Amino acid sequence: MNDNVDKVAPTRESVEAELLRRNQELTELNEKLSLAQAQLLQSEKLASIGQLAAGVAHEINNPISFVFSNFGTLQTYVDSLLRVLVRYEEAERFIADPDVLRSIADLREQVDLAFLQDDVQVLMAESREGIERVRRIVQDLKDFSRVDAHQEWQWADLHQGIDSTLNIVNNEVKYKADIVREYGDIPEVECLPSQINQVIMNIVVNGAQAISGPRGRITVRTGTREDHVWIEIADTGCGIPPAIRSRIFDPFFTTKPVGTGTGLGLSLSYGIIQKHRGSIAVQSEEGAGTTFRIELPIRRADADDALETLS
Ligand SMILES: Nc1ncnc2c1ncn2[C@@H]1O[C@H](COP(=O)(O)OP(=O)(O)O)[C@@H](O)[C@H]1O
Ligand SMILES: [Mg+2]
Structure with missing residues (x-):
């Protein structure tokens, strides 16, 4: 038994x-x-x-x-x-x-x-x-x-968009940092190109604004992961204190003096990436720098379905 x-x-x-x-x-x-x-x-x-x-x-x-x-x-x-x-x-x-x-x-x-x-x-x-x-x-x-009534979804070469965006913000960056491009081999992405450019612009300008003192570096990397393309923008700036890390995507949250920051850049970017059904994440070390990573689905089809079930 x-x-x-x-x-x-x-x-x-x-x-x-x-x-x-x-x-x-x-x-x-x-x-x-x-x-x-x-x-x-x-x-x-x-x-x-x-x-x-x-x-x-x-x-x-x-x-x-x-x-x-x-x-x-x-x-x-x-x-x-x-x-x-x-x-x-x-x-x-x-x-x-x-x-x-x-x-x-x-x-x-x-x-x-x-x-x-x-x-x-x-x-x-x-x-x-x-x-x-x-x-x-x-x-x-x-x-x-x-x-986005008048915005068109298009297949776009992200490197081209990033390059032109970097040109536009050159004035904000050139006295503070060198820009390093480490581009991977990525396919065209179906997206709203001008909005993606805007996201890149916000993050690069934030990066430059975080750099003071000795000349810094802003590195832009790209690559693919499964059916996604990723973009990383890393700066050697002041970093983001852990206490405020959860708030940086909030509308109107800014630590910058009046006139410099509206606190809308990152929340705007968050909304744009969300519309693309992608993701945006941040990693930061105080005193060492910050890296933003964006992932975007290569084609829009899935994104559209997901959006429709949401609304
Ligand atoms: N690369 C960065 N390095 C350090 N802090 C950053 C960085 N990017 C964003 N932040 C922090 O997040 C806040 C919100 O950024 P954002 O939404 O672009 O608004 P703004 O730039 O107008 O302040 C900034 O005020 C800053 O405190
Ligand atoms: Mg900003």
């Missing part, structure tokens, strides 16, 4: 092994669940902020456009007025009437004309910069919330 029991009852070791295996499975499942939850949260946040941003951008866009345009005209008017004023000043010596001359001199002193002539240009320049900044933020907001 004893013999019998021994045969059917599992040994303690096998039970433990089974428990361990199940525990392992559960842990993995749990991790996947947390990841999915985090992604869901991120995409919901993006969707609602996107709507809000679209509304605000639309409202601001119109007034800021005419302020910007009027400001250009105003600048030419001010320039003309100042030129006329110079002529009047030159003509003053032909005025014979001492009363008129004195009243002019008084008025000039009252309004501090010399200072005013200089300062008016400074104020104009500062204001123009302010308007430009608002325009840029509005543009970011519009990009951020863009509905």
Whole structure:
């Protein structure tokens, strides 16, 4: 009888092994669940902020456009007025009437004309910069919330896109870092090319902004993994402190001074990569640098199906 029991009852070791295996499975499942939850949260946040941003951008866009345009005209008017004023000043010596001359001199002193002539240009320049900044933020907001009606999915050579993007941002990068290209052999990818370029641009500019002090390096690598193409952008910048790593993709999250960062670059990028059913991940070491890795499916078909079941 004893013999019998021994045969059917599992040994303690096998039970433990089974428990361990199940525990392992559960842990993995749990991790996947947390990841999915985090992604869901991120995409919901993006969707609602996107709507809000679209509304605000639309409202601001119109007034800021005419302020910007009027400001250009105003600048030419001010320039003309100042030129006329110079002529009047030159003509003053032909005025014979001492009363008129004195009243002019008084008025000039009252309004501090010399200072005013200089300062008016400074104020104009500062204001123009302010308007430009608002325009840029509005543009970011519009990009951020863009509905892609007029965007075309195309088969694109990503290296070409990356190269032209690197050219565009060259000005932001060239004084701070060398750009190293380590391109792999990758096929064309079906994507929204201008949006992918925008992602590359955001990440490279962030990389350059993270580099201060001695000259750094930004390395762009590409390659394939199964039916995906990956792009890695690594910088030798300050790194991202662990405490804020989970927030960098949040809309409006920025650690940069007012005027430098809007905190929209990475959330915009996140949204774009999500639309491509790809992934974007970050690895960072404080004081050593940061690497962003993007993976994109080579063809769009799967991406489309997934998108349809979602919406
Ligand atoms: N390569 C990087 N190195 C260090 N910090 C980074 C890097 N990329 C992003 N970050 C951090 O993530 C924040 C959000 O980035 P982003 O969304 O592009 O907004 P912004 O650049 O306008 O601040 C940055 O303010 C910065 O703190
Ligand atoms: Mg940025």
